[in-house]
Amino acid sequence: MAQHQDFKKPTFELSMLLYDTRYRSTSFQVIALIFFFSLVWWLVNNTMSNLAISGKDIDFSFLVHESNYDINQRLLEYDSRSSHGRAAVLGVLNTLVLSAIGCITATILGVFVGIARLSKNWIVARIMTVHIEIFRNVPLLLWILLIMSMVAHSFPVPKHFRGADPIATMKLFDSVALTNRGFYIPEPLFSNGFGDMGFFSNSFYISIDLIVILAIFIGSIWASGKIKARAKRIQEETGIRPTTWYLRLGVIFIPTILLLVYLGFYLGYPELKGFNFKGGIHLRNSLIALWIALSLYTSAFIAEIVRSGILAVSKGQTEAAGALGIKPNVIMALVILPQALKVIVPPLISNYLNLTKNSSLAIAVGYMDLTGTLMGITLNQTGRELETLLLGMSIYLTISLLISAVINWYNRRNDMVER
């Protein structure tokens, strides 16, 4: 009876925090949290007091002051009278451009190499193995420097294009100039364009042409998706899939082409004027070196991921699909790939993140990315180490989180439904 009473009304004792399994995990977590926060507080406090001793304060006002330096690759209007903040934005854009083109080429190359490494052709498979082992086992910085010096020393100097009998000539019907200062390619121009639109009290401009073209193109792809959905519905109702490829092709390309014609699309070609080529898009040698090096290096990792993804799908799947009479290319698209992607995509994200973060090696070849502008020249000219580094780190963190959010969303959307 008395025992029963005790059981009904358990009195809380302090020791229960440690010995009662109901509280133990919570109390340990609270202790750990207190410890963690006091450590953080101590670190911050120590930093602040040390800064105070050396007479420095935390001050971000330099971001609105004139930067006084020039940046060569500018995606927005910028000169040496612009602010440090704007220089940082240009740096971010340069980082994003490099990461974007790097991720695209690394994926294409990686998928190709990964599949080719599984080839039954002995020579092809071995060559791909060598590719992977070479690129992933040598530090990235060395590849960047090697490719930079190859570009700088092996391509012709602009002045060699000059004269009646030039040493070097432009390639592809005189439209592309490959020089040791970078590659000049034709740029798209519009004789009848809509002009630019200013944002944030004209602090930057975006071409309206670009917005319209993108809008029409995305609309076309959406319409093409609708056609596909309709074809699927008809197939499910009647068992016959209507032929739609010409419809979809037309829907995607005809509106965009019509728009381009309306805008008066033409190509601006690079031309040798003065010391350098003028006109066209200038892909600087630093960008090219980084692009090639980052793509090759990351492609080696992606190739291994693709290979492991494909090998993860058991052979029985292929055989079972074959037994059902499904054609080999359809087996790849509808049976193997959906299952392989499940294995491929998550590690792919971390490789995209790696590529983005590795792009901060850009300063080695003088590419003006975020590390070069904000965490490089601005840091040096203003002496605000802590501020610029904190800001730079939080920007990298934001970019990385955005990339993984987008790909996780894609992964969930295309996730296979398992029964």
Next chain:
Amino acid sequence: MKKSLFMGALLALGMAATTLSASTLEEVKARGILNCGTSTGVAGFSLPDANNVYQGFDVAVCRAVAAAVLGDPMAVEFVPTTGKTRFTALASGEVDVLSRTTTWTFSRDVDLKLDFHGVNYYDGQGFMVPKSLGVTSAKDLDGATVCIQVGTTTELNLADFFRVNGITYEPVPTEKSSESRSLYQAEACDVYTTDASGLASARSTFADPDAHMILPEIVSKEPLGPVTRHGDNQWGDIVRWTLNALISAEELGITKANVAEMAAAPTNNPEINRMMGTEGNLGEMLGLDADWAVRVIAAEGNYGEIFENHLGPNTQIGLERGLNAQWTDGGLLYSPPFR
């Protein structure tokens, strides 16, 4: 992983805290070696020779400070710094003194919390081009590609110069001057710009120096000198007066050869006596012994000798004294009196 990161951060902060507490002089004496920030390699200013011993004009200043403080000009650990890392290295206590062709500017002195201790080289920014480019003035450089080192005053002067003259250029930034020189030699840029002394130094290392010319325009004032952190005035005084001793020694005719003789017994000239410690107690005021200036001059000679050995017309660099002559010879070198 997380834990080791924290421990690393703790350790780093702890170390930073200790460096801030003791005076630099005591610390250097306790360590027995002077940490001197230098460049990653500029011929004539700081470059290791065939025996891997650092030699040069900026190196000589560090050796003189080491001689004054530690009694041994070789007791110097040279820490190569880039244009970007030099001030962080100094501020964090990694180096005790920075002697690295660093331009004295307002914002560096005031905002970066640095102390400049006089000028050991009066320089100005110039442009070097291949003679084959057919350019005779920097104002003809519209549209040219220019190699520069990031994090330098050069970069800012360049932007100003082209802006003021209303011409355009394409900057090619590099982290180290060696990379700039390599790109310039590969003709990946038309122009190489840095301080005129640096251009002369770079040209001396080229296979064919005569194929390159330095354009007549000098677009900036670049007073270069040794730097220390704000807040340790005694250490600052030692660096400042070591440099002044080198300059005064030339003016007073004290050389590496005769310094021992001058220090042995009082001479007719009271200022020499005060410097040599045979009269008065200047060394004691500085927190050093009486012979400090003797050792400074015995290390690599006086300012004139150091210039002659590392930069002068008889060296690869081949620079004239120009602005860096003594004030008595029409130059700008003017040491305050030892009194």
